[in-house]
Amino acid sequence: MPLSSTxxxxxxxxxxxxxxxxxxxxxxxxxxxxxxxxxxNQGQWLLRIEDIDPLREMxxxxxxxxxxxxxxxxxxxxxxxxxxxxxxxxxxxxxxLIESKVAYHCRCSRKDLAENNGYHLSTCPRHTPLPxxxxxxxxxxxxVAVTECQTKWNDLVTGEQTHxxxxxxxxxxxxxxxxxxxxxLAVVCDDIAQGITHIxxxxxxxxxxxxxxxxxxxxxxxxxxxxHTPIICNENGxxxxxxxxxxxxxxxxxxxxxYAAMQLLKMxxxxxxxxxxxxxxxxxxxxxWSFKPLQAG
Numbered sequence: 001m002p003l004s005s006t007x008x009x010x011x012x013x014x015x016x017x018x019x020x021x022x023x024x025x026x027x028x029x030x031x032x033x034x035x036x037x038x039x040x041n042q043g044q045w046l047l048r049i050e051d052i053d054p055l056r057e058m059x060x061x062x063x064x065x066x067x068x069x070x071x072x073x074x075x076x077x078x079x080x081x082x083x084x085x086x087x088x089x090x091x092x093x094x095x096x097l098i099e100s101k102v103a104y105h106c107r108c109s110r111k112d113l114a115e116n117n118g119y120h121l122s123t124c125p126r127h128t129p130l131p132x133x134x135x136x137x138x139x140x141x142x143x144v145a146v147t148e149c150q151t152k153w154n155d156l157v158t159g160e161q162t163h164x165x166x167x168x169x170x171x172x173x174x175x176x177x178x179x180x181x182x183x184x185l186a187v188v189c190d191d192i193a194q195g196i197t198h199i200x201x202x203x204x205x206x207x208x209x210x211x212x213x214x215x216x217x218x219x220x221x222x223x224x225x226x227x228h229t230p231i232i233c234n235e236n237g238x239x240x241x242x243x244x245x246x247x248x249x250x251x252x253x254x255x256x257x258x259y260a261a262m263q264l265l266k267m268x269x270x271x272x273x274x275x276x277x278x279x280x281x282x283x284x285x286x287x288x289w290s291f292k293p294l295q296a297g
Contacts, residue, residue, distance in 0.1 A: 011043025013198045015074075016187070018050045019061035022248035023068045026202070026232035029261040033229050034200035035074050036282075036289040046194055047076035052083040052186050064248075071251035072258055073278040081194060083186055090181045093189050093219065094142055094174060102218045103174060105140040118169040126168060142175040144215065151210040156227035157294045158203065163210040172211050184208065188215045196224050203228040229294060232264055254278050258285075266293035 015031045017023065023031070038045035047069065049062055066080070097103035104125045112121055120126040126145065148167040154160050174185035191199065206228045216223040249257055255274055258281050262269050267288060273281045 011038055011041045011198055012046065012195050013038035013043055013200060014046040014048050014191070014194065014196050015069075015076075016048040016050050016190075016201075017065050018053070018056070019058060019065060020056045021058050021061055022064040024248060025257065025260060025264075028068070028072065028249055028257060029232055029264045030200070030202050030229060031069065031074055032072075032258065032261045032285070033227075033265055036285050037198065037200050037227070037291075039286045040289045043198070044077040045074075046078050046081065046196075048081040048083070048190060048194070050083050050183075050186070050190075052181055052183065055180075068249050068251055071278075072249075072254045073282050081190065083181075083190065086186070086190065086193070087181070089189050089193060090175075090185055093185060097144065097174070097218060098142070100218070101145070103142050103144050106143045106171075106173075107138060107140045120168060120171070126171065139177040141173050141177045143171045143173050144211075144218070146170045146172070146214065149214075151213045153209065153213060153223070153226060155206075155209075156225065156291050157230075158206065158228055159295070161206075161209070165210055165214060170211075174215075184211050184215065188212050188219070191224060192216075192219070192221050198225045198227070200227045200229065203231050227291060229265070255281055258282070266296075 013034050015034050017027055017031075035045050037043075047066075049065065051057055051062070069076070094103060098105075106120065106124055106126065108120050108124050113119070122128075126143070146165045146167055148165065150162060150164045152160070152162050172184055173182045175181055190196075209226060209228075213223050255276070255278060258278065259269055259274055262281075262285055267285065269281065269284055269288075273284055
């Protein structure tokens with residue numbers, strides 16, 4: 001597939017933030033890229049709140065995210081989708097994967113795996129038939145049993161990607177011992193449920209893609225098209241993130257924020273748009289949007 005941002009089929013994209021804090025310039029830039037690519041291609045753009053980990057959730061973050069997107073004219077096309085409502089869907093996928101012997105219950109701790117060079121204990125169900133489960137006394141995670149294989153995909157920004165999955169060592173968690181569903185499982189199930197065809201997200205998630213492609217394959221569903229945009233860093237070279245205390249977006253300066261985000265996406269909007277409306281700036285962005293400047297690195 002050519003590295004192009006013009007598609008001939010029904011486009012469904014999404015922005016999927018976690019409610020662990022307000023949006024910062026890096027997350028706004030990712031939201032803008034996914035929005036512009038969807039609208040450039042007459043597609044739909046959806047909003048998903050990835051509230052799968054309540055222990056990391058910040059009170060009021062959902063409302064902050066929604067208010068920020070609305071202030072910047074980034075309006076979604078369907079009702080907001082939340083992960084807290086999807087437990088039955090995740091359990092169904094886990095049951096299917098276990099039934100097909102793609103997933104298994106695992107009691108190995110991180111310490112066990114580290115001391116065994118990444119390999120599971122000989123008593124782990126990875127190697128032996130599953131014993132009776134005693135959930136109250138023997139907590140377990142659910143992992144996907146990876147086979148030795150090579151995944152390939154053509155990323156619309158980073159180009160052709162190849163990654164080799166290693167049997168056993170790369171087995172990844174889809175449900176944690178604490179009972180929470182893991183990101184890898186939830187994001188694939190959600191994208192399937194929402195009919196997502198194109199995923200535009202930050203390059204910090206590039207290394208997750210092979211695991212997602214593996215899950216799509218095991219669930220018998222075609223994978224979407226991926227585009228991983230460059231990581232936005234601060235003046236110290238650190239990724240803009242909530243962990244690095246990136247400042248929250250000021251909704252009172254929406255034009256300036258969008259202008260800055262477009263520049264980070266290697267677009268060159270005229271300065272006159274700084275004094276125009278958010279709608280005018282977004283209209284210019286839709287007309288001039290392309291992945292090509294980002295492909296240059």
